[in-house]
Amino acid sequence: MYERDELILKHIGKYGHSVRAVIEKLFFADATSDHVLNRLVKEKRIVPASGIPGGMSYYRLSLSEARARSVPEHRARPKKGPALRLVLQVLWFCCMSEKNRTLLDRKKIRETFGNGNGSGKPHCAESDGEQSIVYRIYAPGPNSRDDYLLKCLRSDMEKGLERPELKSWIEAGAFAFAVLVETPERKEKLKRLISKTGPYEARIWIEVVPGLSNFALEIRKRGMERSDVN
Amino acid sequence: MQFEVEVVLGNEVRDLISVLTTKVRVLSIRQVFRTWPKFLPRLSALERAGLLFSFTAVTHPELAMCCPVVRWKKGDALPDFGKVSYVLRSRWSLPGVTTKCFIASRAAGRMFGGNGGRYPRESEETHDIHLAAVYLRFRDCEPEAAKSWIHEAQIKSERRQSRGKLPDAIVQKTRVIEFGGAYKKAKLAAFHKYCEAKGFDYEVW
Numbered sequence: 001m002y003e004r005d006e007l008i009l010k011h012i013g014k015y016g017h018s019v020r021a022v023i024e025k026l027f028f029a030d031a032t033s034d035h036v037l038n039r040l041v042k043e044k045r046i047v048p049a050s051g052i053p054g055g056m057s058y059y060r061l062s063l064s065e066a067r068a069r070s071v072p073e074h075r076a077r078p079k080k081g082p083a084l085r086l087v088l089q090v091l092w093f094c095c096m097s098e099k100n101r102t103l104l105d106r107k108k109i110r111e112t113f114g115n116g117n118g119s120g121k122p123h124c125a126e127s128d129g130e131q132s133i134v135y136r137i138y139a140p141g142p143n144s145r146d147d148y149l150l151k152c153l154r155s156d157m158e159k160g161l162e163r164p165e166l167k168s169w170i171e172a173g174a175f176a177f178a179v180l181v182e183t184p185e186r187k188e189k190l191k192r193l194i195s196k197t198g199p200y201e202a203r204i205w206i207e208v209v210p211g212l213s214n215f216a217l218e219i220r221k222r223g224m225e226r227s228d229v230n
Numbered sequence: 231m232q233f234e235v236e237v238v239l240g241n242e243v244r245d246l247i248s249v250l251t252t253k254v255r256v257l258s259i260r261q262v263f264r265t266w267p268k269f270l271p272r273l274s275a276l277e278r279a280g281l282l283f284s285f286t287a288v289t290h291p292e293l294a295m296c297c298p299v300v301r302w303k304k305g306d307a308l309p310d311f312g313k314v315s316y317v318l319r320s321r322w323s324l325p326g327v328t329t330k331c332f333i334a335s336r337a338a339g340r341m342f343g344g345n346g347g348r349y350p351r352e353s354e355e356t357h358d359i360h361l362a363a364v365y366l367r368f369r370d371c372e373p374e375a376a377k378s379w380i381h382e383a384q385i386k387s388e389r390r391q392s393r394g395k396l397p398d399a400i401v402q403k404t405r406v407i408e409f410g411g412a413y414k415k416a417k418l419a420a421f422h423k424y425c426e427a428k429g430f431d432y433e434v435w
Contacts, residue, residue, distance in 0.1 A: 054238040081234045142341035143233035185248055189343030213239040
């Protein structure tokens with residue numbers, strides 16, 4: 001097996017789902033990946049699936065490949081609705097932003113920060129030269145209440161500060177809370193609410209990331225998607 | 231069950247929903263047609279997706295919004311409220327017509343960081359449609375001011391006191407925009423007093 005195949009399978013296993021444009025950005029320097037993805041599909045190592053509005057398909061590991069790699073089976077199952085949105089938003093936040101970010105393994109997170117409120121949320125590491133920061137990711141749904149989100153953030157921060165292993169990271173500014181929203185208008189509103197209800201003990205980073213309603217459009221806008229459209 | 235938007239929302243549809251959630255409370259079908267003509271056929275899809283709600287209102291036919299009835303800036307002379315009141319009260323001369331209108335849903339309001347899910351009261355329908363017309367006029371003629379348009383729902387949620395005069399909109403932080411119904415002279419004088427005390431310029435349309 002090619003080394004690149006291994007990297008692609010690891011990537012899909014880690015994020016649960018991935019799309020052609022992301023795979024091409026990460027492993028093909030934006031060149032076409034058709035030949036490799038088609039071969040992996042033919043070998044039944046990955047499975048294409050539809051479900052992203054706008055006629056875009058995504059890839060997940062086949063169940064046999066997930067078992068062979070000890071990847072939790074739920075990651076290899078097709079997702080829809082909020083679960084699919086969360087996977088795509090985390091994928092975009094980690095792989096399509098200009099920053100160098102990678103999703104962290106849940107087991108590693110529990111080992112480092114212990115079990116507690118919010119430890120089941122996705123976490124990612126961002127490195128910028130010598131500085132690096134771990135983000136706990138919140139991806140509120142389109143109909144979720146902002147005041148409730150801020151209440152959860154504050155509660156998770158307070159509980160986190162009670163745990164010495166997390167407290168030292170928060171105080172050093174190496175642990176922050178990322179909120180992924182779908183629209184710039186919501187980002188502005190959240191910023192206003194945060195400054196009104198703050199100060200908060202930890203840094204809150206708000207980023208606009210496409211959701212189900214515009215994921216396909218944003219991918220195409222970037223000119224990276226070529227032939228995933230049904 | 232959790233709410234998800236599983237339809238594609240292009241930039242222009244987003245613009246329409248953003249206007250309905252952050253700038254105005256209601257848009258009539260004519261206003262949608264004038265501003266986003268391509269999206270008229272998609273409105274029912276947006277309704278099915280739970281982002282918009284439609285309803286039929288009986289309102290005064292939409293008046294042409296060309297310029298404000300009165301414009302006042304700090305340092306200007308006191309307007310002639312009697313004359314302004316006469317103009318405002320004499321323009322409601324036609325019988326009501328049925329108009330299809332749209333509001334944003336509460337979910338759309340949350341998604342776009344604004345407000346939604348509140349149907350205008352019967353007494354507000356004509357006012358809200360005309361205020362939307364004023365906003366659309368700003369979009370065409372003063373796009374920068376339109377960008378800074380703050381709707382009364384946002385003013386209400388961000389101000390400290392819950393009572394007192396609530397302007398229809400504020401643009402560029404210091405300019406109050408009011409759509410004038412059949413305002414009497416005394417109401418105009420009270421409105422002027424409020425703006426003067428707060429240090430606002432104003433326009434009554």
